[in-house]
Structure formats: structure tokens, C-alpha cells
Amino acid sequence: AQSVTQLDSQVPVFEEAPVELRCNYSSSVSVYLFWYVQYPNQGLQLLLKYLSGSTLVKGINGFEAEFNKSQTSFHLRKPSVHISDTAEYFCAVGKTSYDKVIFGPGTSLSVIP
Amino acid sequence: EAQVTQNPRYLITVTGKKLTVTCSQNMNHEYMSWYRQDPGLGLRQIYYSMNVEVTDKGDVPEGYKVSRKEKRNFPLILESPSPNQTSLYFCASRSGTAYNEQFFGPGTRLTVL
Numbered sequence: 236a237q238s239v240t241q242l243d244s245q246v247p248v249f250e251e252a253p254v255e256l257r258c259n260y261s262s263s264v265s266v267y268l269f270w271y272v273q274y275p276n277q278g279l280q281l282l283l284k285y286l287s288g289s290t291l292v293k294g295i296n297g298f299e300a301e302f303n304k305s306q307t308s309f310h311l312r313k314p315s316v317h318i319s320d321t322a323e324y325f326c327a328v329g330k331t332s333y334d335k336v337i338f339g340p341g342t343s344l345s346v347i348p
Numbered sequence: 349e350a351q352v353t354q355n356p357r358y359l360i361t362v363t364g365k366k367l368t369v370t371c372s373q374n375m376n377h378e379y380m381s382w383y384r385q386d387p388g389l390g391l392r393q394i395y396y397s398m399n400v401e402v403t404d405k406g407d408v409p410e411g412y413k414v415s416r417k418e419k420r421n422f423p424l425i426l427e428s429p430s431p432n433q434t435s436l437y438f439c440a441s442r443s444g445t446a447y448n449e450q451f452f453g454p455g456t457r458l459t460v461l
Contacts, residue, residue: 244388267447278352278438278452279391286447325390329446336446338383338391 239328239339247345248316256311256342258326268309269327269336270300279325285309296320321346350375354439354453361429362461369424369456371439379442380422381406381450382414384435391438397422429460 240259248254260266267286271279283294290302300311309326323343329336352373361367373380381396383406393406397416411433413425422441426433439453 239390241390269449276454278454279440279450280452281449284447284449335393335396336450340388340390 239326239337241324241326241339241342243342244340245343245345247347249347250318251315253314254312254316254320254344256324256326256344258309258311258339260307260309260326260328262307262328262330264330267329268300268302269329270294270298270309270311271325271327271338273323273325273341275322282311282324316344316346318346318348320344350451352439352441352451352453354437354456356456357454358457360459360461363430364428367426367429367458369426369437369439369458371422371424371453372420373422373439373441373451374420375441375443375451376419377441377443377451378419379444380416381440382412382422382424383438383440384408384433385438385455386435394424394437426458429458431460434458434460 238261242257269284270282272282273279282298283292285292285302293299298313323341325341326339327336355370378399382394383391385391392408394412395414397403403414437456440450442448442450
């Protein structure tokens with residue numbers, strides 16, 4: 236069965252510092268990957284997704300993620316965070332042949348002024 | 349504006365009192381889904397629907413019912429709510445395959461006493 240691991244449940248970081256949110260998945264077949272963001276008291280919205288091709292994916296709000304097949308990882312990065320990036324971030328994975336997406340437990344990013 | 353709406357946003361009820369949470373989307377999406385979000389567990393799928401009159405169980409369907417009589421609406425029904433159904437619920441929709449972005453509603457926070 237597929238699973239998604241987000242190793243850090245909470246990540247505090249100072250404003251303008253870089254951040255990396257880690258995501259690992261378990262699957263032996265081709266997958267597609269997503270990062271969603273949930274701002275306080277809102278639903279989730281898509282940050283970026285990887286389907287195929289270039290392993291470096293750029294998303295909205297200056298975020299990017301790198302797909303690493305050998306390490307089964309899809310870590311999210313931003314070179315300089317802003318207060319407005321404070322939110323919950325969810326990694327999600329879907330299997331090419333299986334029409335379903337599995338979400339990780341989430342990482343709470345807190346940006347400290 | 350393209351959106352998924354849910355009502356109510358907040359609900360406090362008592363054990364055993366039937367309730368319905370409504371979900372509606374205006375994007376003509378075929379696929380709709382209900383998730384519950386619990387701390388440390390991420391989003392878990394309750395039920396989903398591939399189209400009108402086509403519904404299927406997700407990962408945690410016990411205690412819930414759904415119906416899809418119209419393409420735009422996908423209500424979630426709790427026939428006899430119990431305290432372990434206290435959670436944050438999200439409705440989502442997308443077009444086509446799971447490669448595509450899911451659009452989420454704002455969430456319904458349910459407390460069962």
C-alpha cells in the first residue's frame with residue numbers, strides 16, 4: 236500500500252530564512268506528487284505538482300520541490316520565507332494506475348518575525 | 349468565481365442526532381470527495397463519487413453516507429453521529445483524472461457531544 240511520510244510535524248523558521256519541508260513516499264511504481272497548502276481557517280489549495288519530466292518543479296508563491304526517485308522523496312523548498320507563508324503543508328501522492336491521492340499527515344510551518 | 353462551498357461551517361450537535369453537511373461546486377466537475385482532517389493523521393478520504401449516481405467508499409466510510417443525485421451537489425450524511433466523528437471535514441472536486449488539481453471547500457468543523 237502507498238503511504239506518505241512528512242518527517243517534521245512542526246517547523247519554526249525566522250522570516251527571510253530558507254526552509255525545506257520533507258516528504259517521503261512508499262511506492263514501487265510510477266507516481267505523481269503534489270504539495271498543498273492550508274492557510275488558517277481555509278481549505279487546501281495546490282502549491283505545485285509533479286507528473287513527469289523535469290524533477291525540479293516550480294509552484295506558486297516562490298515554492299519549488301524536487302522529485303528524487305531513488306530516495307522516493309519530494310521535498311518542498313523556499314529560499315526566503317515570509318510571514319504569510321505560515322500555514323499547514325500537505326504532501327500527497329497518487330499512483331499512475333490507481334485513481335486516488337493519499338495525503339501525508341502535514342507539516343505546520345510557523346514563520347517568526 | 350469557481351468554488352466549492354460547504355454548509356454549515358461550524359456545527360455542534362449531540363450523539364445520535366442525524367445531520368447533513370452540504371457540498372456544492374460550480375465547475376462542472378465529475379469527481380467529488382469527502383475528507384476528514386484529524387491532527388497527526390492528515391486528510392483521510394471518507395467517500396468519493398466519480399459522477400452522478402456513482403459513489404464508492406474511501407478509507408474511513410464507517411458511520412457516513414453520501415448521495416450524488418446532481419452533478420454539482422455531494423452531501424455528507426451522518427445518520428447517528430458519535431463523538432469519534434468530531435473532526436474537520438472537507439469536500440473537494442476535480443475534473444478528469446487524479447492527475448488534476450483538487451479544489452477544496454472551506455471546511456466544516458463538527459463537534460459531537
